[in-house]
Amino acid sequence: MNTGAAAEQLVHRELVWLVCGIGLAVLPHCTRLPVWIPLLHYCLTLSRLRIPVRWAQQQAVTLTTLRQLAMVAALIGVYSHYGTLAGRDAGVALLVVLSGFKVLESRTPRDFYIGCFLGYFLGITNFLYTQTIPTALFMCLVISIITACLVTRNDTGKQLSIPARLRLSGALLLQALPIMLVLFLLFPRVPGPLWGLPRDANTGRTGLDDEMAPGSVSQLILSDAVAFRAKFSGLTPEPDQLYWRGPVLWFSDGRKWTTGRGQSGRDPAPMNSYGTPLRYEITMEPTGKHWLFPLEMPAYIPEDSYLSADFQLKTKLPLRERNRYTLISYTNFRIGTDHPAELQRALQLPAGKHKKTLELARTWRQESNTPGQIIDRTLQWFSREKFYYTLTPPLIGGDSVDEFLFSTRQGFCEHYASAFVTLMRAAGIPARVVTGYLGGELNPVGDYLIVRQRDAHAWAEVWLGEEGWRRIDPTAAVSPARISEGIESALPDSIIDIPLGLENNVIARDLWQRFNNIRDAINYRWNEWVVGYGHRRQIQFLGQFGMGEADWRGMTVGLMAATAVIVLCIAVRLFGQRSTSADPAGRAYDQFCNKLARQGMVRHLSEGPVDFARRVSISRADLDQDVNRITSLYVDIRYGSQAHGLKSLQQQIRKFRAGYKHQ
Template sequence: MLIPRAVLLMIFGLMPVLLVPLIEVVPNWLIGVYLLAGAWRYGAYLGKANYPKGGVKVVLVVVSIGALGWDMGSWKGLEPMVALLLLAFALKVTELVTVRDTLILILVAYFIVAAQFLFSQSLSATFLGIAEIWWITAVLVAVNCGTQPGLLRRALRQSGTVLAQAIPLMLALFFIFPRLDPFWAVPLQSSGGVTGVSDRMNPGDIANLSRSAALAFRAEFAGPIPPNRELYWRALVLDRQVGETWRASMPEPRRSLPDVSPEIDVSITLEPTGQRWLPVLETPATLSMPALIAKSNTAFAGADIKSDTRYRLLATRDDRFDTIHPLERSRLLQLSPGRNPQTRALAQQWRGQLPSDRDYMDAVFRYFRVQPFYYTLNPPTLGANGVDEFLFTTQRGFCEHYAGAFTELMRAAGIPARVVTGYQGGELNPVSGAVVVRQYDAHAWSEVWLEGQGWVRVDPTAAVAPDRIEYGLEQALAEEGSFLENTPLSALHFKNIALINALRLRLDALSYEWQSWVLGFDRNTQSTLLTRLFQGNEPWKYAVTLALAWALVMLPLAFRLWWSERPKVSPHDRVLGDFLSLMSRHGFVREPGESLAHFQGRIASANPRGAKEASAFINAYSAHQYQPNKARYIAASELKRLLRECKRRFKA
């Protein structure tokens, strides 16, 4: 069977919707493949192109799969599989002729929707997925209902109906179906999609990151929310200088903390970063997911964060666990040789003049405050001796410039110091109560080891742009006007318009609620919920619930079926039926095809006791049924009354 034209159009409409949400994880040239496939099939529809024949098909498949393998490098991981699925869809479109072809296409499309869920489970992704399922199911309906006027509308309605009908049972299954352990370990993405602060920091890196308003993570505090100036979300500690670049070294696992009482309890929903670090606060004590907590007070997941991840962090402000080995100390003083002579000379000169490390640190801090340093997203590019140039010539930079220069000044003076990158602050969404941290909150600061005090956090940016720490990047850059200058339409520009801001916050709260719920619904949440709901977890209760949900879905349908199949009898005819059964009980059976008048005559000639009443009933019924101009309307109740009289007479 061939497919109707409307189905072809629906599939053309489906192609971009399947491809675009996944375009970040598959090669870009798939767009070209999709356009070509669509054009080819359209050409075939117009009669200007042929469907690919056997040989051409083989060449197409081999070439495109080869290109995919060459481009993606490896077949391991999820992205090559997704790319393959998308490619299969496009290639199948070119030879789409029969209903069977369409069915294959539809199954692949459902699978692609599932693949989209693997990469994002946000509210918008969910809505998109629902719309896609609706559309794909409509294609399934359209291709099986044949050509008819208004096919698209009908198919969408039918598909919407069945999907809506399916919701109760779907929800019951969703909540009750046991969350099993994975059958086997599955590879997630193998490459691509790295965002957020990275394990190396060049001058300008964080400034670039700060141009993005993309969500980094959301954090929900169990207790009071600390003020913004205390929210230093630690991602990575960079303690090696290579040229002008600060790099992270391998994290050293830390022993578990003895008897601490964590005062910070926060649940973090992290967007995919493609990296392993997990943002933490202060000194992390425990994480709810398997993670490595490093001595440098950072935490790392077992694998790259390729999908939305949610974890709960317990942390303490107690810093008495900080230690430093002599060997480590020398590492924390390391500087790339032969660079920034001016800076290093200045450091040694000042340290010589000042009595303690603390005084020296304060002096450097003061230097940043007093000198005309300027906080900007658009710093000038720096040469080989970047720090020298920055400190003495340009004096314009973003947080990484300040943190880098400060750390260099400390190390040059023989004080162990390191750069910490992560995020600073965040926006409290009053609707959801969560702190929303975006990429433009990315930040870099320094930590200095002071004898007797341990690691001390020093944020030189605070000396230059205190607003950055108190109120966030937007305030700090208010004068320069460079905040999100590349995305002039971002809702974040309109924070001062109350309505838009309220809307934005509400939307954010909603999507946060969704994400934390959908990500957080695991085996524990499920068993807690079900135990509370069912007052226990006996299997029969689940069975009963499933049966009830099943009934909830099926009963209305069964009722509709019964309703449509029940014989349609007018009230008068129903009374006649009662009358006839009464008569047959008394020996008068109306023959098939016998007229009422004849039946009446038969009864009259037998002359039973109720002959008169029966005759009256038949007359009344005939009058109702056959009187041409209903001179007098005979109600069904009137017939019922006559029937009662018949009964009485026949009984007597």
């Protein structure tokens, strides 16, 4: 027993829980924030635990001033780092700093609750960065600790041990789980954002862009992140057919290739396709951009996307959530028309650059008759001369193409593609750079291809008149393995994520590979059904139950009904009267008492059965006989030496009706 005055005080054990809960919620942010911010947070929260309350009260004025100064300094720090206080990153930084100060100045229960709620909120901000299964599990831990924190606060009598509090918090969350599922599945999703997203909402996501400079693709090679997954309904094509077409780059400024302007808006060039169509689904990771990466060349495209003239497949809205698209492609095709303006653009070269390259091209052009000869000669030159395929090319200082072709001769696909296209253009053959992905890793567990960022690739397309645009991959001339066997074989082992010491062990490598496959299969399902559960997926899901047509109104009604059913189930479980007596006669008697209690005749726990029966008889003469008979039997069984009669007692109690008899 204690009083309200005592309950208004924050005690140490509550604060320990709070500091732990918030600290855990902040933990994953540590890698994403400048180091001083989480450090400051932990210093502030931990110092709250160390400050003796009395000392803090005596020094209240000094401390308040100090705290305010520190807070202003921290805000300035955040502002100077991000240049703003709004946006995702700065917002999170601000929240981490402020939560630290909030814990430090916690004095009343109100502060405590706000601290807990900040902890919940910090938990949710982690999902703006990553939505993987480990993060989700970690957040489950965080919210159960913060919930235990609230339990601690409300357990004024300090009756519950630490495991008991965690157990209660876990039980509450487990009961909340079905409600969460219903809400998650049925809450009407809106396709787009409600208002503009902060600019930095999608940074940190790697992927191909509409420009290519030396090093931009090789940077992607370092990333293990999944770009998309593809599942073929038939056979998966050979690895050297797996060119996933992305941005097409036309314009060069001598160093950087960009898509240029004005090519979009025109219908795609006609395409002649041969062979069997390949039907497949790709599940795109959100990129925040418009490109989809179809297998060359797409013939059937999804509804909300379009093909540009140079066969870039783009969605109408940026890819903000994980989405799945169904596509049909042909690997045998002929594309392009001799549109003069287009061919003109395919011959553009930056003025006054690449002098040595132009010189070489001019020589070859004079020596050759057909463009085909020039192409062959170039590819032969690449393979005969000492060109190397490497991820770590030496730095190129001056003219990027000239230096690569004539001095360093070490480069990655973007170097070869860019040099090749420059050479072609200089020789008068229209050419363009195509970026995208090549290959992919087959996951036998889910029977699908995983295309990662490290599969990023750049190749060239040249205009060969009758043949249309033809794909030429200069990298193949240098490193054929890259094309046929994938990036892993073309690159040294250190790139691939294999635990140390297992590189030479074939079995271990195999096991590791299998483990990775299973892991990715799980992630695939997770991404498909949980993280990727948006408007589109919701419609699809409801469609399975014949509710595909459900609008938001229908969903809301369903949502409420399902939630009500679950809440009711929990309530029935919670309030279901179960006798706790170990004795069968006692249990039956409890049942009897419950029947009477419903009529307003409550037995006191300390009231003997005979006394109770007498009291009932007085107030309800009509029950007199039944009650006395049952009580007398019960008393004989429970307190007498009579062993039989239990059956009869149970039967009588079952038949007993305490309601008023209508006569």
